Amino acid sequence: MSARNSLVRRTSGSRGIGETVVAPPSGPEPGWWSLSPERARTLLLVAARPTITALAATVLLVLVVMLTTGTDLTSAPAAVAATWLAAHQVPLTVGRTTLGLLPLVPTAVLVWLAARECARAVPNRPTPVELGWLTGAVLAGPLLMTAVCLAVTGDAAGVIPLESPGPIAAFGWVLVLYLGAAAAGIASRAWSSVCAFVPIEIPVWAVLGARAARRTVLRMLGCAALATVISFFVHLSRLDGAFQQAHNATDVLGMTLLSLLYLPNVVIGAAGILSGAAVLFGAGSVGLFGVTGGHMPVVPALIPVPEGPASPWWAVLLLVPLAVGVLGGIELGRTSDDRPGAPWATLTCAALSTLTFLVLAILGSGQLGAVGWVGVDLLMLVVLMVTWFGFGGFVGMVFARRFLTPTEPEEDYDADDEYEYEDYYYYDDDEYDDDPADDDPVEYDDPAVEVDGELVEDFDDELEVSIAAPGSTDEPADDIVDVEVVESDLPDEDKTPGR
Template identity: 75%
Template structure:
């Protein structure tokens, strides 16, 4: 039990359970209090480990590309700095060409690693100062590495045509991205306890709407991914033209890898296209109602982009976002017990889902050299998705109320923070108290029961059907004279033996 208590003390960082016991103080730290040495080591790992892993992967990737393409290694530092900035969606300028349409796969991997590292470091019962230190640790490593990469790219400007980005833009992107990663990590670990500590009561319809919005976004992205794959196989004849610029196997592998990195960008654009919003390619655009002068680059990632003129059946695809909204409304109608609040939950779900797609469209679009801006029309995206999700959700909610039976309420899921609550009572014991509950194996005998010597005459008297009468406690009636007085004789214990109470 002492080892289990030590594990709880080591993993818990909350006041009064882990760190307060280690520091010997039960007083809650104030805003001025620095973290304890154990907590400081944890924060250092949060700041350094994701950054070091990302930098190592970037260096390996850049060197691999340079060695396979016979590129001079003198430009390796500038390439490493530019790759780090591109992975954080910082626009790059090569000569007079600006590249702002950057792949989302590296960004998603970096943020996922940072969010998981942050979630592991969240204490069981976090205080605001602990969360502030943790958020600062998540930001510290990437910001420091971004500053170094900006300086390296600036120094390499004399060797390569790469221009350093503005410090405000670079640091702004890094801060926004890693604040989102910190929020996701903290929310996944202590979201319920934080919501419970908010002085303003959060209505149930808002929580239900947020959960439905998450499922709505995932469903819409899944439909967009399926539509992208179908369109890819439908336009498979373009594959030869997409690889015309590839001169050897290395070029083919590079273009294929680059297309896979841009796959999330294509899926986000497909989601906007299914909602009715146009996807812009510079001065042209591609939509369900028409294709106007779109200059689509010949790369494998853009093979699924439909060609003009628009077919008459394309507007039928608008039923997909409408059906996704209806499905979300049906879930709200079946699971919500608050009939007056259900419409507000529907509006909340539609608004949050639309906002999520707006953020994804901003991340998935950008400038693409001479082509111009490539991405979804943001204004049309907000109007159309808000309409489909809101109207479809209201229709689904009314349908569920009228024709479907309400779903059984799900069993409450225990909070992750309560996982160690059953062990908190053991923190009251120190190591000396733990010894009181410890028994040595030598204290037990091999025989399951001790030998007991019984008088033979006594056994004979009991077998003669003698009535035994025992008076109940507190009873006025005394037992009769026929009570048998049995005496049990225990065997003599060996010297030095220790009774175990058996």
């Protein structure tokens, strides 16, 4: 038995003798706007569940804070609306104070919830229409809640000194955040299907550079977090002064919680300082090469910020981003086809890493009342990070190509490449004799098949015939069935003419 005949695929157009063939339903195909009840229920959960969860947590937090501090509950709706907008990085203006520097922890949690819900609802083999419906569902709930919060803050402007933010800024931030959540959720489950929709082929070096950029960003953030922790313990003596405005245990707990919510902002600022860029505090700045005095809020989150004057050894910290870039280049030198004359994956890694930090720096900065604009110097951040990651990556890539053994590129496991086992029928290997003697070639007479009353002895292995059910007076159908002849190992005495 040949290996070709040990696996027979059953096609959707084939049928056997006596089987009833059901014709496909006639009529126009359903349009893109039609949804099955099950799919509509799934999309409704995607739109509602993250929004309801976030709203419930916001209401609970506001009520706990207001009851703890003894605040009148009449302003609770406005506080809930303002908290929802602040969690989505929408700047708020209270009286004459503008608060644009907002914590990133609530934003990250909301985006993660939406991305997880989106990933659960991605079909196995999605179509562009299905992905469009899914993206719309991810955006629908937050946009609706943002519209309600804008209306509430507008009505409360006459009761409390809270100005309603502009609709362009509010809806713009929500669109950007949840489009990113939808993209992350879809890519985590159907990356190969999304790539298939792209009209051009994505180069291998671009994919490898993107993967290396992800690891580079995580390494740099890890180094920044470690530097933040070390600086916190070095300046632990400032702890008493950071809580000097706290009058009781509730104030201490609130300031501690607020500092934890701002911790990602501090880590992003530390990454900027390690690259050589300065962190601006209004008119003041803090960097590796100098500290300019300015007005800084006294909160526990800013304890790790170094004080001046700058020490000469601080410049040694520039080796951190350089080392991160070299490590990424070594990986690309071993897994990609990069060479000194064509370092495309290395340059892609440096560009995407820098772009990621630019986006994080924009998210982690903003206006802070009377202090002014607080955040990393964006121009210096871009110039320095692309330099460290690009130059360091190039050095690491050249070192790996010359002194290290290249390895094969890693390939992601793709569930879409699996065979559909339910469409295949396997014969048991035990039914066949695996005796080596059977490997000798055996000549058989060409079998004969009766077609239209005549014996056909000479025909190819694959013959197209039309088969009708026994006893049927109808003419054979026009459907063609691919018949593959499987020659069984029959004894000589069982061979009869016509078989």
